[in-house]
Amino acid sequence: MKSISILGSTGSIGTQTLEVARWRGYEVAALGAGKNLDLLLEQVQMFKPKLVACDKTVAAQLEPQLPTGTKLVPGPEGLEEVAQYPVNSVVAAISGSAGLKSTVAALKAGQHVALANKEAMVVAGPLVWEVARKHGGTITPVDSEHSALFQCLVGEQKSAVDKLVLTASGGPFRLKPHDLSQVTPEQALKHPNWAMGAKVTIDSSTLFNKGLEVLEAHYLFELPLRQIEVVIHPQSLIHSLVRFQDGNIKAQIGPHDMRLPIHYALEYPKRPQIPLEPLDLKGTWELHEPDTKRFPCLSLAYQAGEMGGVAPCALNAADEVAVEAFLAKRIAYTDIAKLLEQSLEQLENIPLSWDAIEETDKLTRRLLT
Numbered sequence: 001m002k003s004i005s006i007l008g009s010t011g012s013i014g015t016q017t018l019e020v021a022r023w024r025g026y027e028v029a030a031l032g033a034g035k036n037l038d039l040l041l042e043q044v045q046m047f048k049p050k051l052v053a054c055d056k057t058v059a060a061q062l063e064p065q066l067p068t069g070t071k072l073v074p075g076p077e078g079l080e081e082v083a084q085y086p087v088n089s090v091v092a093a094i095s096g097s098a099g100l101k102s103t104v105a106a107l108k109a110g111q112h113v114a115l116a117n118k119e120a121m122v123v124a125g126p127l128v129w130e131v132a133r134k135h136g137g138t139i140t141p142v143d144s145e146h147s148a149l150f151q152c153l154v155g156e157q158k159s160a161v162d163k164l165v166l167t168a169s170g171g172p173f174r175l176k177p178h179d180l181s182q183v184t185p186e187q188a189l190k191h192p193n194w195a196m197g198a199k200v201t202i203d204s205s206t207l208f209n210k211g212l213e214v215l216e217a218h219y220l221f222e223l224p225l226r227q228i229e230v231v232i233h234p235q236s237l238i239h240s241l242v243r244f245q246d247g248n249i250k251a252q253i254g255p256h257d258m259r260l261p262i263h264y265a266l267e268y269p270k271r272p273q274i275p276l277e278p279l280d281l282k283g284t285w286e287l288h289e290p291d292t293k294r295f296p297c298l299s300l301a302y303q304a305g306e307m308g309g310v311a312p313c314a315l316n317a318a319d320e321v322a323v324e325a326f327l328a329k330r331i332a333y334t335d336i337a338k339l340l341e342q343s344l345e346q347l348e349n350i351p352l353s354w355d356a357i358e359e360t361d362k363l364t365r366r367l368l369t
């Protein structure tokens with residue numbers, strides 16, 4: 001029986017991973033989450049993991065309710081213990097840069113990481129690979145676009161790649177309203193195709209999520225930014241494509257259901273059957289240029305990638321601050337891009353190091369709040 005652990009078990013990816021675990025009968029050996037005590041307790045009672053980590057603020061409430069055999073390890077150190085617990089795969093699904101340390105802890109322990117936490121790659125990609133290579137950790141992407149690219153690249157030589165083409169749904173505001181300044185959090189939280197956590201849903205609507213994914217692809221597949229393109233595909237059925245030097249293009253197509261890439265990352269290279277309806281291929285499939293005038297966050301991500309160093313880290317921190325402020329109705333929707341731009345303008349860029357990341361993340365948040 002395969003064993004897994006999940007960092008971010010109470011989130012959208014976390015709960016879908018538990019569904020996959022149920023399909024396949026995996027042992028769920030360790031769970032890590034934040035503050036969603038009720039859901040975490042439900043998961044612990046159902047899967048009886050050996051280890052469970054949660055935010056320190058809810059640990060005292062959780063501990064007396066744990067089944068015998070489950071040990072509580074609170075706080076960020078607890079998440080790292082969960083990450084290091086020996087399993088076949090660790091699913092890294094904490095949202096934001098909060099997921100970086102535990103993802104790195106898993107790789108340092110030589111684990112296989114099914115990576116949903118794209119921010120780890122965005123803020124520290126080259127350092128994350130350094131740790132993985134040194135300690136024998138491996139990474140399979142969970143993000144549907146990166147899973148698609150990974151699947152298209154199986155059996156191919158990197159030198160044969162011309163372009164990685166990431167698809168984007170375009171979000172709820174692809175066509176209207178023209179003036180985005182009055183968009184409310186309620187409107188932005190309605191994604192046309194995917195049900196996801198709040199942060200990634202807002203990022204999808206601004207196209208910043210695609211920007212993060214461009215950076216994730218750049219670091220994950222170790223290809224230059226000029227070889228990475230974005231195309232709008234509102235149906236979200238083509239999850240991404242690879243164009244090769246010889247003109248051939250490979251695409252990965254499937255229903256928009258995150259359980260598929262999660263399952264693929266955990267079962268690779270096998271493709272066992274799953275209990276989902278096959279995709280109906282009939283219908284209209286569109287592909288369009290992204291509108292970077294209305295959605296400048298995508299270009300800002302390319303800009304940060306070109307700047308290198310800690311620029312992607314600063315941009316990511318700025319977006320975490322901006323999205324939180326927008327959800328709390330403290331800033332307008334269009335201010336998100338303005339704060340991102342400001343974070344790059346005020347940045348004194350320095351070479352990437354673990355200390356530089358920590359400093360930049362803190363400083364950016366301080367300057368923007």
Ligand SMILES: NC(=O)c1ccc[n+]([C@@H]2O[C@H](COP(=O)([O-])OP(=O)(O)OC[C@H]3O[C@@H](n4cnc5c(N)ncnc54)[C@H](OP(=O)(O)O)[C@@H]3O)[C@@H](O)[C@H]2O)c1
Binds near residue numbers: 034197199
């Ligand atoms: N959802 C998708 O379809 C999707 C698709 C592709 C990639 N991703 C990526 O996957 C990651 C997770 O996304 P999501 O949509 O699943 O997010 P989500 O629904 O918001 O869930 C986030 C999870 O992370 C935990 N968490 C957040 N901050 C934490 C902290 N400081 N300490 C400990 N736990 C913390 C949350 O715990 P509590 O809720 O218990 O506080 C929750 O379990 C993101 O990087 C996202 O970009 C998501």
